[in-house]
Amino acid sequence: MTAETDVLVLGGAGVDTIVHVPELPVPLADSHMIRPGIVTRAGQSGDFFALGTSALGLRTHHLDLIGDDHEGDLVRALHRDHGIALTAVPQPCGTKRAVNLVGPDGRRLSLYDATRWAETDRLPEETVRGLAAASRHAHVVITQPCDRALPVLRETGVTISTDLHDWDGANPYHEPFALAADLVFLSAAALPDPEATMRRITARGRARIVVATAGAEGAYLLADGELTHVPAxxxxxxVVDSNGAGDAFAAAFVHGWLGGEPAVHCARLGAVAGAHACTVPSTRVAAIGPEALRAGVTGRAPGTADGA
Structure with a gap:
């Protein structure tokens, strides 16, 4: 049976309020004048990944717990405006939200509202099973309660990717995601020894590909036991903001991977998409398209014919 969906995205739907600050850490003061202003917009990790895969032509379906509130309306509108299928499971606690403090150099500090979830939250098993059975691949965001869906996804046989973000290699919360996925992304920012953590993931889990992004230093790809450095x-x-760069990298990598491209080429695609995301202001959501992605890898300007 032909899959109806290329990528099923679980979790990570929410709203960010962007606050530009004079520097990070924020200097202690009674007040600061903020420019270009304070903006609230839909778009968290799952949203950005779904936008990325959809913009690259992959049929994408997003599943998450979303509240009947203003933030939920923003999330639903984002998906509607970009033509991304969304299954919104009612969340009585409200839609996930955060405040992102963004410095002049594009770095950010995120403050997540921990009241917008409960320990009893679950994505309905039959909903997960049905959507996964109709999908080629599932990308699982580490927001609660997506870890509970991992066994169901494994039962369906769908391949799984996840992004551990700034995992320190020790926090047990991330381990179910790291060990259940076939393809693991993470940031090297909090890792004292990225290679050791990457190899531990492959030794203990299912992954045969692990990618650790390192910002301007590029990324490290561990595929079939071989470690490769991929330049930025x-x-x-x-560069105006790093928000969403890791999600863009992962989306472009999965785009290449589902297309049968070698892992090193997928990582190059990810590097181009991540660099593009850093040029998009945090107050906007915009993902790289296939033509610009190809141009970034080949070095040609978009619209230039091969051999020109």
Missing amino acids: AEPPAP
Whole structure:
């Protein structure tokens, strides 16, 4: 049976309020004048990943717990405006939200509202099973309660990817995601020894590919036991914000991987998409398209024919 969906995204739907600050850490003061202002918009990790895969032509379906509130309306509108299928499970606690403090250099500090979930939260098993059975691949965000869906996904036989973000290699919360996925992304920012953590993931779990992103230093790819350094791509415009860069990297990598591309080429695609994301202001959501992605890898300007 032909799959109806290329990528099922679980979790990570929410709303961010963007606050530009003079520097990070924020200097202690009674007040600061903020420019270009304070903006609230839909878009958290799962949203950004879904936007990325959809913009690259993959049929994408997003599943998460979403509240009947203003933030939920923003999330539903984001998906509707970008043509991304969304299954919203009612969340009495409300839609996930966060405040992102963004410095002049594009770095950010995220403050997540921990009241927007409960220990009893669950994604309905039959909903997960049905959507996964109709999908080629599932990307699982580490937001609660997506870990509970991992066994169901494994039963369906769908391949799984996840992003552990700034895992320190020790926090037990991340381990179910790290060990259940076939393809694991994480940031090297909090890892004292990225290679050791990457190899531990492959030794203990199912993954045969692990990617650790390292910002301007590029990324490290562990595929079939071989570690490769992938240089960072040149941003196509000035860097203004790093928000969503890791999600863009993962989305472009999965795009290449589902297309049968070698892992090293997938990582190059990810590097280009991540660099593009760093040029998009945090107040907006915009993902790289297939033409610009190809151009970033080949070094040609978009619209230039092969051999020109």
